[in-house]
Amino acid sequence: MKPLQLFDPASSTYSYLLFDTATREALFIDPVDSQLERDLALLRDYALKLVWTVETHAHADHITSAGQLVEHTGAQSAAPEGCGIVTAASQLGDGDVLRFGGEQVRVLHTPGHTAGSVSYLWRNHVFTGDTLLIGGCGRTDFQSGSAEALYHSITQRLFTLPDDTVVWPGHDYQGRTHSTIAAEKAGNTRIAGKSLAEFVATMAQLKLPRPARMDEALPANQNSGLGVGRQDAEGASLMEVQPAQGYAGNVSPELACQWWQAGQAVLIDVRTDAEREWVGFVPGAVALAWKQWPGMALNPQFDEALKAAVPSGGRAVMLCRSGVRSIAAAKRATELGLEAYNILEGFEGDPDDQAHRGARGGWRFRGLPWRQN
Ligand SMILES: N[C@@H](CCC(=O)N[C@@H](CS)C(=O)NCC(=O)O)C(=O)O
Ligand SMILES: [Fe+2]
The missing domain is CATH 3.40.250.10 (Rhodanese-like domain)
Structure with missing residues (x-):
């Protein structure tokens, strides 16, 4: 069984919908506000009962629909405890488990892109948010980001998962959908075979422009996308x-x-x-x-x-x-x-x-x- 992967073209964001095929209870990862109607229709069409909506971090480039999904579906919202997402009903720490029907996801605290960032592990799938991207990784130059922490999270937490674990990233800017731990360990150009010092130097040289919607998105996401x-x-x-x-x-x-x-x-x-x-x-x-x-x-x-x-x-x-x-x-x-x-x-x-x-x-x-x- 595979997760449903959903794409928001404006921000190149991937959202994921996981569900128990027997009970139809479901969990959303990183839903996007401009896709709310699509996502509600999907829940209806698949006859799913949304139990959880969760974030991998407080996003800087798009606004979550978590608060609105809670209103529409009665789901509970959950967010990593270090992200300042004050409106989430559950604050998640490393090792926490969220259940939906007979399924469960486990929280892996993987700081670096932001200090609170987490990944979610479900069966042999890992949803890495902006910690590990396909052939790359999240930037570390804002939101208490840290290249050292990211190096540790990727090499010690994610790369120690079984090689055949499927990697589902929070974004891809080139249309790729998923990867594996083995493929990223071997070929991720930012981190494969790099020492900590080399990785830190690479991250310091990126000089990426600020996300266009950052000033609007951060306060909105710390409020589950509500109000703003x-x-x-x-x-x-x-x-x-x-x-x-x-x-x-x-x-x-x-x-x-x-x-x-x-x-x-x-x-x-x-x-x-x-x-x-x-x-x-x-x-x-x-x-x-x-x-x-x-x-x-x-x-x-x-x-x-x-x-x-x-x-x-x-x-x-x-x-x-x-x-x-x-x-x-x-x-x-x-x-x-x-x-x-x-x-x-x-x-x-x-x-x-x-x-x-x-x-x-x-x-x-x-x-x-x-x-x-
Ligand atoms: N151009 C994008 C910015 C994209 C961006 O900075 N994305 C963040 C994730 S929130 C990142 O870590 N990107 C990594 C990279 O581009 O290598 C926008 O304006 O939204
Ligand atoms: Fe991000």
Whole structure:
């Protein structure tokens, strides 16, 4: 059985779809946003249930469709832990195993092209991302790249796989599709037979132009391709603060998640314990229920817990079910001296609330991290 190899001509990127032929559960490697419609059609035509969408690294030359695939298919996203892809639900380390049906892929940490880059091993196939290309390798001149680390990853990790292991690269700029470990060990012009010093010298002399879309692609990919350049139903950017009365502003779940993951805001979940228990929760969010009794504006317990959770004058983003209680909580937090934002559409979104409705549902439908008990 072979993986399905898919090509994005604009970036010369290969994506791969693996599946269990019995259960039809599937795993995507490095899906590309401009190919989303093709890929969704493929999943339908092959009657596949996407379980995982994974990245080999944070790409500099194209934008992933991982976040959108999560929204459309219910798959889980996973990304290498050293890549800063903060929105991926699972952060992968060396040796981790992802299962789909009776199949599994194993994570090989292969730093060098970027510090977090990984390869994925499935049966006798290895998906090398930009670590090992056919007859070449990924560049090492940005994104904490390291020629020394790449030399080690290729010679010690990939070239020690069995010779007949099939190599499936993240790109090919000359139309080649796959190779083998034996062929690359023998004939890869950048590394075969080279010493570490020779390889480092070769990499230092490449002087490649920057990828054309790098400035746009990197932040987008660290957010699973969500938000950047995308708009809600009213045409507002998902990554910009929208003005509000009585608190600092309204933000999309995507922007709130980015701030929170970057340590720039504290995420406060103002729903009740019961709601979190039944519907789901965001691991790491501060649970702090907003209770509004009729005729009772103040809630000293909430005030005290909020002050304990957020440093004085700090930034808080408020999450509730549909973005109503979180407004009240953001106003109270503002009175207490915090820079407080309401998260539009909350955890679940509200189908009846046309005024606040963005392109899609709430936090849990947008490819952002959450769990159910
Ligand atoms: N011309 C391409 C840049 C391609 C590029 O730099 N690709 C990276 C992978 S993200 C690489 O490592 N290339 C290795 C090489 O060209 O030898 C673009 O603008 O996107
Ligand atoms: Fe790359």
